[in-house]
Amino acid sequence: MTDEFRLTLAQLNPVVGDLDGNAKLAREAWGEARSAGAGMIAFTEMFITGYQIQDLVMKPAFAAAAMDTIERLAVECADGPAIGIGGPYAVEGKLYNAYWILEGGRVAARVLKHRLPNKEVFDEVRIYDSGPITGPYRVGPIRIGTPICEDAWTGDVAEAMAESGAEILLVPNGSPYHRGKFDTRLSLMVARTIETGLSSIYLNMVGGQDDQVFDGASFVLNPGGVLTHQMPAFDSALAHVDLVRTEAGWRAKDGEKSKLPDAWEQDYHAMVVGLRDYCGKSGFGKVLLGLSGGIDSAIVATIAADALGPDNVRCVMLPSEYTSKASLDDAAAVARNLGCRLDEVGIEGPRKAVTEALAHLFEGREPDLTEENIQSRLRGLSLMAISNKFGEMLLTTGNKSEVAVGYATIYGDMAGGYNPIKDLYKTRVFETCRWRNANHRDWMLGPSGEVIPPGVIDKPPTAELRADQRDDESLPPYEVLDVLLEELIDNEASVAEIVAKGFDRDMVKKVEALIYASEYKRMQSAPGPRLTRRSFWLDRRYPIVNRWRDPS
Known part of the structure; x- marks a missing residue:
């Protein structure tokens, strides 16, 4: 035998x-x-x-x-x-x-x-x-x-x-x-x-x-x-x-034993493969994204360059009067370091035109989030127009922290066909940028070295939709917010359990309310690679309309 x-x-x-x-x-x-x-x-x-x-x-x-x-x-x-x-x-x-x-x-x-x-x-x-x-x-x-x-x-x-x-x-x-x-x-x-x-x-x-x-x-x-x-x-x-x-x-x-990567490389490789195959299997050879000068769009641009090659990634800067020179410089540096094309499409003129068109309806009301969102939606409109004209799939760039609390504009910066960082909390975005700057692998099609300037990683996050805006004006600091989100979403912890760990109850309740209130946005958001056991979509299925809140 x-x-x-x-x-x-x-x-x-x-x-x-x-x-x-x-x-x-x-x-x-x-x-x-x-x-x-x-x-x-x-x-x-x-x-x-x-x-x-x-x-x-x-x-x-x-x-x-x-x-x-x-x-x-x-x-x-x-x-x-x-x-x-x-x-x-x-x-x-x-x-x-x-x-x-x-x-x-x-x-x-x-x-x-x-x-x-x-x-x-x-x-x-x-x-x-x-x-x-x-x-x-x-x-x-x-x-x-x-x-x-x-x-x-x-x-x-x-x-x-x-x-x-x-x-x-x-x-x-x-x-x-x-x-x-x-x-x-x-x-x-x-x-x-x-x-x-x-x-x-x-x-x-x-x-x-x-x-x-x-x-x-x-x-x-x-x-x-x-x-x-x-x-x-x-x-x-x-x-x-x-x-x-x-x-x-x-x-x-x-027989042969390949070395398995650590957790940071696993996540990054998953994001690269997810984007590469989503494009390849759906027939897109090129992508574009709005490059703001912030950390989220910087890491998405880097993932895209590694997945498809820099020549197949178009970055677009869409400044308004609230966009700082530092953001323009940072966006240019990221595109230059990656070797990606960078275009600029100003939205100040279109924003003024929309504001004037709505003025007779808004007369007597103070400017608020409405006017801020007009900017974001004009950016989404412009990027979708470029996508349609050139056949390039638009990438959206919201991290899991923003997606969780609805800190994103539906039909604005949420517009796009795929989101490579959808399941990556903001604090992990910071560390992922540092990891990518320090590491390069042969499966990455982008360049090696410090492709994301340290200034992009270290500066305070802002949407730049009004003068001197910062994310931590309306949200807890991300190092606190992400812990609360992991407890409420990934661990399904009760409010009482989280408060018992030393967190302020009012802050926990605010974050809980934001999560439930933004469910309708997530139902309309672009797919992105699953990195955790509680990613948004099939892992976590909540009703859009839901009046229950944790009374504990």
């Missing part, structure tokens, strides 16, 4: 809905696996359709087309290694998240996902039917158990597969990034290897899809939690895992 088996892991970036393109990716990787002498190549969860596909998979014509694509792939790849690939399976009025095993020109087996996640960004209970726990399938000399993603997050599915004869565990995933996810996955899979005594292969996809970024970082464990392979984070890659039969069972030989 053969005592060795090579399994190729395909950590790739499928595109949602691109059935033919994903099949082409699979065929190309299969060809490499065949050249490498593999007995099987494994792809990730729902690879043929891309992931997450949400309600698209519930469309019968789409599910049928996906299954037909998999069956054609089996025929086209008959002479070579077996294929494990994720895709839907619709039968007898039921729809399953399935893993298809293709060998010898036919569908040799299917594994149906048993545990359906219904938390955070996942709604699989409303989309799929739960399949029975599926036993192992044989490829060559080895019997493989395949818990699909969530099936491996608890012990029952893996244990049942081991008890029914599985000799290794192959776990295909569509596991999106959030801060701290690497350690969570590793600890869970260590638990599975300890419980079953089997070598375990954790295979995750890469790439951005809407607000989610899949970070790869696939790995292989032998029993006892011994790491034998670590694939890179965020990058497409193939890995050939050589398994050998021992007296204790099948074990993976030691």
